[in-house]
Amino acid sequence: MWEREVVGRLLEWWRSNRRVFPWRSVRSPWLVLLAGVLLRKTGAKAVSQVYPKLAAKYRSPVEVLRAGAKELERDLKPLGMYRRRAKELVELAEVLCSMYGGRVPRAREELVRLPGVGDYIASVVLCYAYGEATPTIDTNTRRLISRLAGVDEPQVREVYERLLKEAKSSRELNLAMLDFAALVCRARGPRCGSCPLAGLCSARLP
DNA sequence: CTCCAGGTTT
DNA sequence: AAACCAGGAG
Numbered sequence: 001m002w003e004r005e006v007v008g009r010l011l012e013w014w015r016s017n018r019r020v021f022p023w024r025s026v027r028s029p030w031l032v033l034l035a036g037v038l039l040r041k042t043g044a045k046a047v048s049q050v051y052p053k054l055a056a057k058y059r060s061p062v063e064v065l066r067a068g069a070k071e072l073e074r075d076l077k078p079l080g081m082y083r084r085r086a087k088e089l090v091e092l093a094e095v096l097c098s099m100y101g102g103r104v105p106r107a108r109e110e111l112v113r114l115p116g117v118g119d120y121i122a123s124v125v126l127c128y129a130y131g132e133a134t135p136t137i138d139t140n141t142r143r144l145i146s147r148l149a150g151v152d153e154p155q156v157r158e159v160y161e162r163l164l165k166e167a168k169s170s171r172e173l174n175l176a177m178l179d180f181a182a183l184v185c186r187a188r189g190p191r192c193g194s195c196p197l198a199g200l201c202s203a204r205l206p
Numbered sequence: 207c208t209c210c211a212g213g214t215t216t
Numbered sequence: 217a218a219a220c221c222a223g224g225a226g
Contacts, residue, residue: 039222079213088224117224187219
């Protein structure tokens with residue numbers, strides 16, 4: 001069937017083309033959450049230059065509160081949007097410390113209630129930190145599914161769920177989808193010529 | 207749906 | 217100059 005073939009080719013591509021980022025070797029829910037917040041509307045390459053230092057310094061939300069917004073701003077400066085980000089991270093850390101004892105909750109309803117955490121970052125925490133089989137739908141994976149299956153917003157999630165069922169590891173498939181969308185099925189200038197899914201894609205161009 | 211908010215890419 | 221970036225809040 002179509003789904004199995006797509007997943008197979010995707011994972012095969014990913015084995016030799018996957019991107020390596022520091023936050024991908026982290027399993028702490030807080031450090032995964034921190035990466036998610038930093039990556040919002042910001043290039044992964046930019047974040048990867050700052051993340052190791054931040055992750056080492058702010059090992060838990062308590063460290064964020066200990067440092068304070070002003071010190072946080074200095075550390076976030078190279079990323080841009082440092083004022084907004086510092087404020088958001090402090091607010092996030094305050095809620096985590098006051099309501100969850102400095103831990104990151106595991107229920108999606110709780111995660112989405114956290115300031116600065118929406119459906120996507122909640123899914124990232126659930127999948128990459130807690131190992132749940134949930135799709136991580138962002139700009140990239142949404143574009144990929146949309147082109148691949150020729151569907152629009154409401155059905156993107158359904159298709160994604162179907163693909164997930166064909167994968168042994170939801171983590172691997174989510175990362176594969178993300179990397180594939182970023183490197184091959186790009187927003188500008190998609191590389192349809194060398195796309196391993198070309199024969200399976202509804203948007204195949206001549 | 208609009209705004210956010212700044213650096214990078216094309 | 218414009219589009220884009222691992223979205224979320226109002």
